[in-house]
Amino acid sequence: MSSSRSPNARGRRASSLAAGGLALAVVAELSSAGLLGLSGWFISACAVAGAATFSSFSYIAPSGGVRAFAMARVAGNYSKRLVLHAAALRRIATARAGLFDRAAAGDRAQVDGLWSGELLDRSMADADSDGMALIECTTPVAVTAALTVGAVLAVAVSTSVVPAAVLLAGVVVMAVIAHRTPGTAREAEQHTRKALRAELVTAVDAWTELASLGAAERLAARTTTRFTRLDTAREAAGRHRHRTTLAIGLIGTATLTATVAVGSAPDAPTFVFVALLALGVLSQAEQLATAAEARAIVKAAHRRLTANLPRPASDPASPAMRSWSTEQGIGFADFPLPPMALRPGRVLGVTVARGAVLVVTGRSGSGKSTLLRALASSLRQATDGRESRPAVVAVAADDHLFTGTLGSNWRLADAALTDDEIDERLAELRLSDSGLTARTPVGPGGRQLSGGELRRVYLGRALARHPHVLIVDEPTTGLDDRTARHVLGILANLPDTTVVLALHDVPACLESAGHMTRLPLDHTSQEAP
CATH class of the missing domain: 1.20.1560.10 (ABC transporter type 1, transmembrane domain)
Known part of the structure; x- marks a missing residue:
C-alpha cells in the first residue's frame, strides 16, 4: 500500500x-x-x-x-x-x-x-x-x-x-x-x-x-x-x-x-x-x-x-542557533547563552573540522548541557535523515538503559551486532575487566552497573551507530584518571566522526591533540579562538 x-x-x-x-x-x-x-x-x-x-x-x-x-x-x-x-x-x-x-x-x-x-x-x-x-x-x-x-x-x-x-x-x-x-x-x-x-x-x-x-x-x-x-x-x-x-x-x-x-x-x-x-x-x-x-x-x-504537546518544566526552551553539517565538518553560529547560564546573552559560534574534537568547558551551570542539546537538535533538523548512518548521536548526562542485558541494549543501536562483537567492544572500553559481557543483566535502568560502567556502556552503544557527529555530555563522569584518559583517547581518534564533548576542564591528553578546539563558557576561562 x-x-x-x-x-x-x-x-x-x-x-x-x-x-x-x-x-x-x-x-x-x-x-x-x-x-x-x-x-x-x-x-x-x-x-x-x-x-x-x-x-x-x-x-x-x-x-x-x-x-x-x-x-x-x-x-x-x-x-x-x-x-x-x-x-x-x-x-x-x-x-x-x-x-x-x-x-x-x-x-x-x-x-x-x-x-x-x-x-x-x-x-x-x-x-x-x-x-x-x-x-x-x-x-x-x-x-x-x-x-x-x-x-x-x-x-x-x-x-x-x-x-x-x-x-x-x-x-x-x-x-x-x-x-x-x-x-x-x-x-x-x-x-x-x-x-x-x-x-x-x-x-x-x-x-x-x-x-x-x-x-x-x-x-x-x-x-x-x-x-x-x-x-x-x-x-x-x-x-x-x-x-x-x-x-x-x-x-x-x-x-x-x-x-x-x-x-x-x-x-x-x-x-x-x-x-x-x-x-x-x-x-x-x-x-x-x-x-x-x-x-x-x-x-x-x-x-x-x-492539545499542543506540553514542554516539561524541567526542560527549559533551548536557545535558537544556526548550524551546518558538511563533508568538511560542522559548525554553528549566533547561539545566545540562556538566562540560567553563568554568562547569559553571550553569543557563540565555532567551526569544527571532520574528525576533530570540540571541547565545551565551564563550571556547573555555565550552559554546557544546554549548548549540547541545542546543537544536537539543530544539526538533526539540518539533515534529511535519509542515510542509514545517523547524522547525530547524542549521549546525555542522564542517558537510559532498558531492563535486560548489555547485548539487548547495544542492539538497539545496531541490530546486527553479535555477542562476540559486543564483547570485543566491551574489552576496548575496559569493561571486560569488570566481568561484563553481552549477556550481563543491567537491572532496571542499569542499576546493577556502577556509574563509571554506565558512562562507558552509553558511549559504546553510541559508537556502535558510527555517527557523523557524536555529542557527549560529561564522558568521564565516574571514571578514574587512567580509565578517563583511555576513553578520551578513543573519542579523540575517530577519524570519520566529529566529536563534541562537554567537560569541566580540558585534560592533558586532549590538550596535546592537534585537532582539538576549545570553547570556554565561564568567566575564568580564556575566550574561544
Missing part, C-alpha cells in the same frame, strides 16, 4: 467498520427486544387459547417469529463484537499513529525532552481510551436511541399513543440524569491508582538507597497514606455510581409502572407484550450511566491527545 493513501485509507476503513458495527449492534438489540416482547405475547396467547373451549389460535407464525428473532440476536451479537472490536483497534492504531506524527512534526528540541516514560505511558492509555469510545460510549447511546424509537412505535401501534409517550419520557429523563453525571470520580480514582503504582515501582527499584538513608519508615507511611487516598477515591466513586444507578433505576421502575398502568391493551397477550418490551428498553437505557461515565474520561483523553 502506498504511503500517500495509508492515513486516509485507514481513516475510511475505520469509519466503515464503525458504521457497520453500530448497525449490527442495533440489529442485535432490536432482535433481543423483539424476542422478549414476542415471546411474552406468544406464551400469553397460548395460555389464553388453551383455556378457551373452542379456539382457532395458530401458533405457527408466532413461533416462526420467535425463532427468527432468536437467530438474528445470536448472529447480530457475534457479528457486532467482531466488527466493533476491529473498528476500535483501528481507531486506537490511528490515534497512536497520529500522536507520533504530531510529535515528529513538532519542534525537535521540544520533542527530545518530551517523551518521558510516564508521559508516553499516559499518551498510549489516552489513545486506547479514545479508540474504545466507540464501544464504551457511542454504541450504548446509538442502540438505546434506536431501541427506544422502535419500542415507542410498537407500543403506540399495539395500544395507544399515551403509554408510548410515557415510555419515551421515561427514557429521556434517564438519559438526562446519566448525561449530567460526569465521570470525575472515576477519573480521580484512576489518577490516585496511577500515582500509587508509580511510587511503588520506584520504591522497589531504589529500596537499597532508601534503606541506607533511613527513609524506609517514612516511605512506608507515605505509601500507606496513598493507599488510604485510593480507598477513599474508590469509595467516592462507588457512592457516586450507586446514587446514579439508584436514581436511574427508580425512574425506570416508575416508567415501567406508568406505561403499563396507562395502557389500554385490548387483551392479556398485548398487555404482556407492552410490559416486556418496555422492560427491555428501560434495561438498555440503564447502560447510559456507564456510557456517560466513560464519555467523561474519553473527552479528557481526547483533549490531551489533540
Whole structure:
C-alpha cells in the first residue's frame, strides 16, 4: 500500500467498520427486544387459547417469529463484537499513529525532552481510551436511541399513543440524569491508582538507597497514606455510581409502572407484550450511566491527545542557533547563552573540522548541557535523515538503559551486532575487566552497573551507530584518571566522526591533540579562538 493513501485509507476503513458495527449492534438489540416482547405475547396467547373451549389460535407464525428473532440476536451479537472490536483497534492504531506524527512534526528540541516514560505511558492509555469510545460510549447511546424509537412505535401501534409517550419520557429523563453525571470520580480514582503504582515501582527499584538513608519508615507511611487516598477515591466513586444507578433505576421502575398502568391493551397477550418490551428498553437505557461515565474520561483523553504537546518544566526552551553539517565538518553560529547560564546573552559560534574534537568547558551551570542539546537538535533538523548512518548521536548526562542485558541494549543501536562483537567492544572500553559481557543483566535502568560502567556502556552503544557527529555530555563522569584518559583517547581518534564533548576542564591528553578546539563558557576561562 502506498504511503500517500495509508492515513486516509485507514481513516475510511475505520469509519466503515464503525458504521457497520453500530448497525449490527442495533440489529442485535432490536432482535433481543423483539424476542422478549414476542415471546411474552406468544406464551400469553397460548395460555389464553388453551383455556378457551373452542379456539382457532395458530401458533405457527408466532413461533416462526420467535425463532427468527432468536437467530438474528445470536448472529447480530457475534457479528457486532467482531466488527466493533476491529473498528476500535483501528481507531486506537490511528490515534497512536497520529500522536507520533504530531510529535515528529513538532519542534525537535521540544520533542527530545518530551517523551518521558510516564508521559508516553499516559499518551498510549489516552489513545486506547479514545479508540474504545466507540464501544464504551457511542454504541450504548446509538442502540438505546434506536431501541427506544422502535419500542415507542410498537407500543403506540399495539395500544395507544399515551403509554408510548410515557415510555419515551421515561427514557429521556434517564438519559438526562446519566448525561449530567460526569465521570470525575472515576477519573480521580484512576489518577490516585496511577500515582500509587508509580511510587511503588520506584520504591522497589531504589529500596537499597532508601534503606541506607533511613527513609524506609517514612516511605512506608507515605505509601500507606496513598493507599488510604485510593480507598477513599474508590469509595467516592462507588457512592457516586450507586446514587446514579439508584436514581436511574427508580425512574425506570416508575416508567415501567406508568406505561403499563396507562395502557389500554385490548387483551392479556398485548398487555404482556407492552410490559416486556418496555422492560427491555428501560434495561438498555440503564447502560447510559456507564456510557456517560466513560464519555467523561474519553473527552479528557481526547483533549490531551489533540492539545499542543506540553514542554516539561524541567526542560527549559533551548536557545535558537544556526548550524551546518558538511563533508568538511560542522559548525554553528549566533547561539545566545540562556538566562540560567553563568554568562547569559553571550553569543557563540565555532567551526569544527571532520574528525576533530570540540571541547565545551565551564563550571556547573555555565550552559554546557544546554549548548549540547541545542546543537544536537539543530544539526538533526539540518539533515534529511535519509542515510542509514545517523547524522547525530547524542549521549546525555542522564542517558537510559532498558531492563535486560548489555547485548539487548547495544542492539538497539545496531541490530546486527553479535555477542562476540559486543564483547570485543566491551574489552576496548575496559569493561571486560569488570566481568561484563553481552549477556550481563543491567537491572532496571542499569542499576546493577556502577556509574563509571554506565558512562562507558552509553558511549559504546553510541559508537556502535558510527555517527557523523557524536555529542557527549560529561564522558568521564565516574571514571578514574587512567580509565578517563583511555576513553578520551578513543573519542579523540575517530577519524570519520566529529566529536563534541562537554567537560569541566580540558585534560592533558586532549590538550596535546592537534585537532582539538576549545570553547570556554565561564568567566575564568580564556575566550574561544
